[in-house]
Amino acid sequence: MSAGSGEVMLALEDVSLSYQSRRKSFDHGSHHVLDRVSLKLYEGETLGIIGRNGVGKSTTLRLMAGILAPTSGKVRQRPGKTSSLLTIGLGFRPDLSGRDNAMLAAMLQGATAKQARGYLEEIKEFSELGDSFEERVKTYSSGMMSRLGFTTALKTHVDILLIDEVLSVGDARFREKAEAAMKSRISGDQTVVFVSHMEAQIREICNRAVCLHEGAILAEGDPRDVLAAYREVCY
């Protein structure tokens, strides 16, 4: 694999994550999302994560982003590297305008106020929201919302990009544009972890893939092999 040559950017070592579920009487309260998962991410590679709903894909990304801490095991990140998780939909403040939301998102991802303001015009242009950019997000359609989320994510720079399903939304034309933009960014030395349900995207974009099943790694390696394993558990 061409991507294995770089240094390790981020490693999950024997990571488990479980939480107390609210309905204690059902399953003794403990819900295991991930069970002893070990995974390495190398510099410059694009790692795809695939798996059925609820197998812990998003949780894995959240662990990588440092949003959650593992119940046991370790998450090691190369010192001084920033990572950012991009998801669609959630996280907007409906009472604020698209502009304010983009500003807020950029700043929460570590940009200064000045930098964030610099991104705004680019974001407005790429997202093609036009005048709606100044209107409250409450009035947006879900497609508009995803455009704003994707563009905001695209325009802010981080060392490790963690992408959760952002390419599977929007109308066909915008999706093409978004995919092209994402590919040009990925083909550089950007390190990316990419979660998707769309097999074609994983096959085209990623140089390595992992299939998660029931909280554990089912297959890892060349995307084509991994996708074959994924299809087996699916059907």
Add this chain to the structure above:
Amino acid sequence: MARMALRADAAKYFLGYIWWILEPLLFVGVFYVVFDVILDSGRADFLVFLMCGKLAFIWFSKSVNQASNSIAANKGLIGRINVTKTLFPLAVIQEGVYRQLAVFLLLFCFLYFRGYAPHLAWLYLLPVMAVNYLMIVACSYVGACLVCIVRDFSMIISLSMTFLMFTSGVFWDVRALGDPHKTELVLALNPLAFILDAYRQVLLHSTAPDWIHLMQIACGSIVLLVIVVVIMRRSSQYLALRALS
């Protein structure tokens, strides 16, 4: 970063900004009707007395109530970014500060028209407000963590605010209890009663608050605040997990 969130929140409420003043006034109006017109409080200055206490109380109760729910309410953002969880209650509290500035301004105008001319002693309000603010921040942070961990605390906190309203001398005077020991007991046990009384002492009687007592409340709030902030920083990811699950 925090400032941006604050500006954002202020913007959010800008449209409904007439409510900043209307809502507390409606509360004062209802209390006035019940306790003076119907129950006959027997005080000539009941309305100003009530306003000094009630308007300061609403600042506390509303801020703590809303801030307590803020971490749990922002789980969308929390699931995306690893941010200090103090950001969310602080944003709500700052929003409340802007609101309260307008309300206090109204209170001062009202006092002026009722013949309480602004006095140099009103400057004593600044430390009283500062301590009031510290109490709000400390209680909000504690509340926000508790609600994030177990949502039921949200109910407990809003109930506590109702209980506090009855026990803090909002519509009755701690100094008119007859038994001075009882007054002292209430003031010692309930910091909020002390703060509300301090507002009245300054505004209506141009008297300085009990500095030692005020300092004690300030120190207590700061200690609590430091402990909570340390806990919140250390368990940021635990709080995220609780908010998300």
